[in-house]
Amino acid sequence: MKSHTIELPRPQVAADQLGFFRFGDIAGRVLLTNDAGEWHFLGREDFAALVAGTLPAEHPERPTLLAKGFLRSELDLDALSERIRRKKSFLGNGPHLHVVITTLRCNQDCRYCHASRTDMDQVQTDMSLETAKKVVDLAMQSTSNYVAFEYQGGEPTVNMDVIKFCVEYSREKNRYEGKTLDHSVVTNFTYMTEEHAEWLLANDVLVCTSLDGPEELHNYNRTWRSGSDAYGSVREWMAYFNRRWIELGRDPHLWHVDALTTLTRRSLEQWKDIVDLYVGLGIRSVHLRPLNPFGFASKTWDQIGYSTDEYLAMYEEALDYIIDLNKAGTTIIEGTAAVLLKKMLTPDDPNYVDIRSPVGSGTGQVAYNYDGTILPSDEGRMIHAMGDPMFVLGQVGSTSYSEIVGHPTVKSMAVASLLDSLPGCSSCWNAPYCGVRPLHNYRQTGDLFAQRPNTPKCAEHMTIARLLFERLAEDTTGEVEAIFRRWTVQRPRVRDED
Amino acid sequence: MTAENARFTFSIDDRSLALLLDEALYPLDAIYGAAYLFVDRCYIFLDRPADKQVQVRFRTKSDSTEQDLEALAGEFANELLNQVLRLRISESTKSIREYTLARAFFGDSSQASIDALLAELDAEELADDPLEINVPWESGT
Structure with a gap:
């Protein structure tokens, strides 16, 4: 056994001169962050002086450090409290996202399908109108003034009657509730008809589809059971909807088919083709999310899966490519980056239910299975579909709204994702921008909490936040920050006559 | 050890690294906090060989050279000092x-x-x- 000795400079600390902050090394500098989401870079020597209480009164960084609450003298506690209140205002809202599984039937057989699909003859997996009515009755009780119904499946348009009923019934109820309602359908477009399309257009239902990439990649990932060209169908219906919205006089920047890509191993090799396809189609957002470890995907992981390191290496290349596209005048954003940037660059939080503290499961979103089973999220539904009833919150018709949001399972998930109380997270520089996914933890380790450094989501969120801060730290001209700020602006998608 | 410098003595064996820490200098919460951040790379064993002393032993999850272990020791020592600072800031700003x-x-x-x-x-x-x-x-x- 060999013995060694190292000596390191011990920091001098004048803690009584400091406000509360977390810190970490990024881009050769020290990043300070606090509970209000404020952040500031300091050189190492300046940081040492700040901590030691020897930062000169005339130091150029001092006014900014004071304004952001990193120094104790002249600290405006009430103003800081208000900034924290605004940042965390979602805590008082209640569930806004209501995922309705209209059916499990689907005519595609995707390699990664995490939606627990069934074949088209399994009509018993259709939601009934009676169940749909109970779903809407429950969802409209949410304390959130904004309620978004998201129709998923299976392929949700296979049970179009339930979509139509939910849209019309919720709007009828809303004459008395006065909420802001959104309806969106997540469709693979393989079951779309002109009649359905025109109804969706006439009723202001937002449409989102899966577009995994160029034709060969899309059709490889998303097999259509009929043997037909899934890619061609998606392109055809995207063009149809986008054309018709323009004909109806809608702003095409707001009213267009949104698209999501699911990344398989083969997708990682073709990330540039995916981004270029989206740009070519005029889609302004591409969300490069890693594959979920749920449902069928786990069975075929060896074929289509990849490591977190492989994903993050791809992400960094793609992020820089997307930034370069923006520099050249093309507007396209990356979804996860946009969520984190909204937290970093604005006084608000986007209330993205998967990346917030605590997580939105049960308090920001609720999922309703085709049979009326209530679950805290779509991921909870997938775990349920895998035969594990751990996350069932109740049944529409017999479970009340307060029983859902106050359910012990929902409370457990909130505790397991409250960054201020989690080891490793409570002192992490990324705490104001991060979010824990207890269902992922449970699926991957059998433990809602898990050990943070051992979870892929920790590496994913930390690395992406670090990449963004590095790009900001190295941005001497302000060009990148200007691009990033544009990514945080979202105009509300309302009818022009509203 | 000078007032400005912290000295860390550690021993290295096959895939293992051990440090003996004085709890008067390094509060237990700081030791836990620093050690926790290495659980993805190492198995970590804590022991108390004497009053106010904590032994932290790391066993790497994959093969490691002597240089790897020396680097690990430096990284842990740095993190421990950061954790002490975090703890001081946290305690001082509690109210x-x-x-x-x-x-x-x-x-x-x-x-x-x-x-x-x-x-x-x-x-x-x-x-x-x-x-x-x-x-x-x-x-x-």
Whole structure:
């Protein structure tokens, strides 16, 4: 056994001169962050002086450090409290996202399908109108003034009657509730008809589809059971909807088919083709999310899966490519980056239910299975579909709204994702921008909490936040920050006559 | 060890690294906090060989050279000093955080509400002013 000795400079600390902050090394500098989401870079020597209480009164960084609450003298506690209140205002809202599984039937057989699909003859997996009515009755009780119904499946348009009923019934109820309602359908477009399309257009239902990439990649990932060209169908219906919205006089920047890509191993090799396809189609957002470890995907992981390191290496290349596209005048954003940037660059939080503290499961979103089973999220539904009833919150018709949001399972998930109380997270520089996914933890380790450094989501969120801060730290001209700020602006998608 | 420098003595064996820490210099919470950040790369064993002394032993999950272990020791020592700083800041700002978080989540936001109400009233008055009370006399004809 060999013995060694190292000596390191011990920091001098004048803690009584400091406000509360977390810190970490990024881009050769020290990043300070606090509970209000404020952040500031300091050189190492300046940081040492700040901590030691020897930062000169005339130091150029001092006014900014004071304004952001990193120094104790002249600290405006009430103003800081208000900034924290605004940042965390979602805590008082209640569930806004209501995922309705209209059916499990689907005519595609995707390699990664995490939606627990069934074949088209399994009509018993259709939601009934009676169940749909109970779903809407429950969802409209949410304390959130904004309620978004998201129709998923299976392929949700296979049970179009339930979509139509939910849209019309919720709007009828809303004459008395006065909420802001959104309806969106997540469709693979393989079951779309002109009649359905025109109804969706006439009723202001937002449409989102899966577009995994160029034709060969899309059709490889998303097999259509009929043997037909899934890619061609998606392109055809995207063009149809986008054309018709323009004909109806809608702003095409707001009213267009949104698209999501699911990344398989083969997708990682073709990330540039995916981004270029989206740009070519005029889609302004591409969300490069890693594959979920749920449902069928786990069975075929060896074929289509990849490591977190492989994903993050791809992400960094793609992020820089997307930034370069923006520099050249093309507007396209990356979804996860946009969520984190909204937290970093604005006084608000986007209330993205998967990346917030605590997580939105049960308090920001609720999922309703085709049979009326209530679950805290779509991921909870997938775990349920895998035969594990751990996350069932109740049944529409017999479970009340307060029983859902106050359910012990929902409370457990909130505790397991409250960054201020989690080891490793409570002192992490990324705490104001991060979010824990207890269902992922449970699926991957059998433990809602898990050990943070051992979870892929920790590496994913930390690395992406670090990449963004590095790009900001190295941005001497302000060009990148200007691009990033544009990514945080979202105009509300309302009818022009509203 | 000088007042400015912290000295860390550690021993290295096959895939293992051990440090003996004085709890008077390094609070237990700082040791836990620093060690926790290495659980993805190492198995970590804590022991108390004597009063106020904590032994931290790392066993790497994959093969490692002597240089790897030396680098690991340096990384841990750095992190330990950071954790001590984090702990000092956290303890010193405890009452500040309790106040700001309590006010943010449970506090009286009446001032903000009053401001909002006044702004709303101003807007209403400006919008509906049949007697032209808000019209400055200079602009009258």
